[in-house]
Amino acid sequence: MKPEREDFYAEVYSIVSEVPSGKVITYGQIALLIGRPQNSRLVGQAMANAPSGIPCHRVVNSQGRLVPGWDEQRVQLEAERVVFRKNGCVNLGKSGWKYAEIL
């Protein structure tokens, strides 16, 4: 096994799990919190391999863009009362989650 990878994934899942309802977080934010801002892509891969129980639908990219090929994600976010823009992207300024809020 590769503890390094597992640890990275574990931290990603931990952070995503702490995202409250109605809020979303970006891959870059997660990568930054872990201490690897350049591994933002790995966060996405972690989400792809994310086990059930992880609100991965609350994870979006820096532009507030949703996961390609996963229209259901928008439905989930709408159910969480996440604010969407006219272009279909999440309004990070309104629904963007900040780690400092749980500190």
Added chain:
DNA sequence: CGAGTGACTGCCA
């Protein structure tokens, strides 16, 4: 072991 892929980000035109 080498090449290709991806739920990304940042800079430049």
Added chain:
DNA sequence: TTGGCAGCCACTC
């Protein structure tokens, strides 16, 4: 403001 290109890391074939 919007769109395109390159850089980055880990995983899979």
